[in-house]
Amino acid sequence: MGFVFVVHKGRVEAWHQNRTAFGTFSFEDFYRWHLQIMNELFAASKFPSAPDGIKAKVRLDRIVYVDDDVQEAVRKLTGPDGIRYDQGMWVWFDDQDRKGRWEPPTKEWRNRTEWSLPHELGHQLGLTDWYALDYEGDEDHLMPDNGDRIAHFMTHPITMMHWHGPHLFSEADAGYLNMTWDKPRGYYGDHYFAIPRECFLRIVDVNGSGVPKAKVEIFQRGVQVDENGKPGEDLGVRYFPVIEDGNFDRPVSKRPVIVGFTDEEGIIRLPNRPVKEVRTVNGFHRRPNPFGNTDVVGGRGLMLVKVTKYDRPCYFWLEIYQFVVAWFRGKRDRFTITLKTPYRSQDSPLPPRNVRVIAIGENHAKVMWDPPPIRHERQYLERAIGFRVYRRISSDGLNDRPWFPIATVGPEVREVTVDLRQFPGDIYWYSKVNRFAVSSIGELGVESELVEVISPFKIR
Ligand SMILES: [Zn+2]
Known part of the structure; x- marks a missing residue:
C-alpha cells in the first residue's frame, strides 16, 4: 500500500x-x-x-x-x-x-x-483510534459503595492504534488489514460492522455457574433513548429506540437500550437492534446487531451492562472490539461473552460476616472477618473449610479490573495481612480506589459470595 x-x-x-x-x-x-x-x-x-x-x-x-x-x-x-x-x-x-x-x-x-x-x-489505511473506547464515566452511572463514576479503559491499550509507541497493531487491526490490503482505500472504521449474527451474555456466579433470572440492563454510550419511540422485542429481550440525529458524542444513556432477564443457565441473547444497512467494498456489512447504528469513530461501540440479583448490582462493559475480534476469529454466527459476578451459588457455604480493613503502617493492611454463623451444625453445604481474600483496584467494570485472590487460609483464621505494594501491573487510569473482599470456601472448593469492603484509607 x-x-x-x-x-x-x-x-x-x-x-x-x-x-x-x-x-x-x-x-x-x-x-x-x-x-x-x-x-x-x-x-x-x-x-x-x-x-x-x-x-x-x-x-x-x-x-x-x-x-x-x-x-x-x-x-x-x-x-x-x-x-x-x-x-x-x-x-x-x-x-x-x-x-x-x-x-x-x-x-x-x-x-x-x-x-x-x-x-x-x-x-x-482505515484503522480507528482505539482510545475512543476509553471512558471516564458519567454522573448517571455510579459505584453503589463510594459514588465513583464507573469507568472503562480500552481492553488492550498497549497497541499502536491506542497509544503511540513501539506497539503491535491490535488483533482487530490485523484482521481488518488482512481483509482489505488488496482493496481500494478510502474507508474508515468499517470493521466496526463485523459483529457476529447472534451474541449472548452468560452471567456466572463466583463458582462459574450460570446466574438464573438475573436482571440485565444495558446502557450505551453515544445515544439517548427516544422516550416517544416504540420498544421492540427480540426473542423475549426488549430494546428501546434511540434518537438518530447524527450526534454520537453523548455520554452513556441514562435509560437502558436493552432490558431482559437471564434464563435458567444464566444466558441472555442480545437483541439485534434495527439499523440502516451499509455495505462496503471491503466486505463489511452493517446489519441488525446489539449495538444498533454503530458509528465508525467508536462512540457507540461501548455499552454498560448492569446485572442485578440479590439487590446487588454489578457493572460490566461491552466493547465493540471484543465482538469484532470474535468475528475475525471465525465466530461469525454465534458469540458468547461470559461475565463473572461475585454472587453465590445454590451450593455455596454461608458467607463471612463483618468484613473490615485497617491500615498497618504505610504499606500494609489487615483484612479481618468473623466466621459465618452456625445455623445447622450437621449441614455439609453450610460448613466453611477455609476463607479466601480478594482485592480489586479501580472503579472500572468488573470485567475490566476483576477481583483477584490474594490469600487462601484455613477455617480458624480470621485475618490476613496484605502487602499493598504487590498487585498486578495492570493499567489503573481513572481511579486507584482499593476494595477488599472475603469469601467462605465450602466442600469441593465451592465459594460463598464475596463480602466486600472499600478501603477507608488512602493507598498510593
Ligand atoms: Zn489517531
Missing part, C-alpha cells in the same frame, strides 16, 4: 544539516525508515486470527516537493472528479511553512522514533 509524502523543499534542506537516528543526513531516509518500522510491526502483529501477522506492506510511492504553498499542492492532488487517487498521504505543514523559514529538527527529535507517524498512517 503506497503513501505520498508532501513536504516543502525548505524543510527537506533544513533536515540535511544533521545526521538522524537512521544514520544519514536525510529527511527522506528518516521518514522512509518509519515505514520500515511499520512493516516490521505489521509482520510482528500475530494473533489467533492472524497467525502470520499483517500481510500488508506499506511503501513510500512518491514525495511531492513543494516550492511554495503546501496547502495548494495538497489541493492539486485531488482529481477533477473529487477523488484522491493516491489513497494515503502524509503532509508536513506548520508555522515554519507559513513563515517560509525552516529550522533543522532538534537533537532530541531527530534522534528518536516518531511513534505518532505509524499510528497516523494507520488511519490512512
Whole structure:
C-alpha cells in the first residue's frame, strides 16, 4: 500500500544539516525508515486470527516537493472528479511553512522514533483510534459503595492504534488489514460492522455457574433513548429506540437500550437492534446487531451492562472490539461473552460476616472477618473449610479490573495481612480506589459470595 509524502523543499534542506537516528543526513531516509518500522510491526502483529501477522506492506510511492504553498499542492492532488487517487498521504505543514523559514529538527527529535507517524498512517489505511473506547464515566452511572463514576479503559491499550509507541497493531487491526490490503482505500472504521449474527451474555456466579433470572440492563454510550419511540422485542429481550440525529458524542444513556432477564443457565441473547444497512467494498456489512447504528469513530461501540440479583448490582462493559475480534476469529454466527459476578451459588457455604480493613503502617493492611454463623451444625453445604481474600483496584467494570485472590487460609483464621505494594501491573487510569473482599470456601472448593469492603484509607 503506497503513501505520498508532501513536504516543502525548505524543510527537506533544513533536515540535511544533521545526521538522524537512521544514520544519514536525510529527511527522506528518516521518514522512509518509519515505514520500515511499520512493516516490521505489521509482520510482528500475530494473533489467533492472524497467525502470520499483517500481510500488508506499506511503501513510500512518491514525495511531492513543494516550492511554495503546501496547502495548494495538497489541493492539486485531488482529481477533477473529487477523488484522491493516491489513497494515503502524509503532509508536513506548520508555522515554519507559513513563515517560509525552516529550522533543522532538534537533537532530541531527530534522534528518536516518531511513534505518532505509524499510528497516523494507520488511519490512512482505515484503522480507528482505539482510545475512543476509553471512558471516564458519567454522573448517571455510579459505584453503589463510594459514588465513583464507573469507568472503562480500552481492553488492550498497549497497541499502536491506542497509544503511540513501539506497539503491535491490535488483533482487530490485523484482521481488518488482512481483509482489505488488496482493496481500494478510502474507508474508515468499517470493521466496526463485523459483529457476529447472534451474541449472548452468560452471567456466572463466583463458582462459574450460570446466574438464573438475573436482571440485565444495558446502557450505551453515544445515544439517548427516544422516550416517544416504540420498544421492540427480540426473542423475549426488549430494546428501546434511540434518537438518530447524527450526534454520537453523548455520554452513556441514562435509560437502558436493552432490558431482559437471564434464563435458567444464566444466558441472555442480545437483541439485534434495527439499523440502516451499509455495505462496503471491503466486505463489511452493517446489519441488525446489539449495538444498533454503530458509528465508525467508536462512540457507540461501548455499552454498560448492569446485572442485578440479590439487590446487588454489578457493572460490566461491552466493547465493540471484543465482538469484532470474535468475528475475525471465525465466530461469525454465534458469540458468547461470559461475565463473572461475585454472587453465590445454590451450593455455596454461608458467607463471612463483618468484613473490615485497617491500615498497618504505610504499606500494609489487615483484612479481618468473623466466621459465618452456625445455623445447622450437621449441614455439609453450610460448613466453611477455609476463607479466601480478594482485592480489586479501580472503579472500572468488573470485567475490566476483576477481583483477584490474594490469600487462601484455613477455617480458624480470621485475618490476613496484605502487602499493598504487590498487585498486578495492570493499567489503573481513572481511579486507584482499593476494595477488599472475603469469601467462605465450602466442600469441593465451592465459594460463598464475596463480602466486600472499600478501603477507608488512602493507598498510593
Ligand atoms: Zn489517531
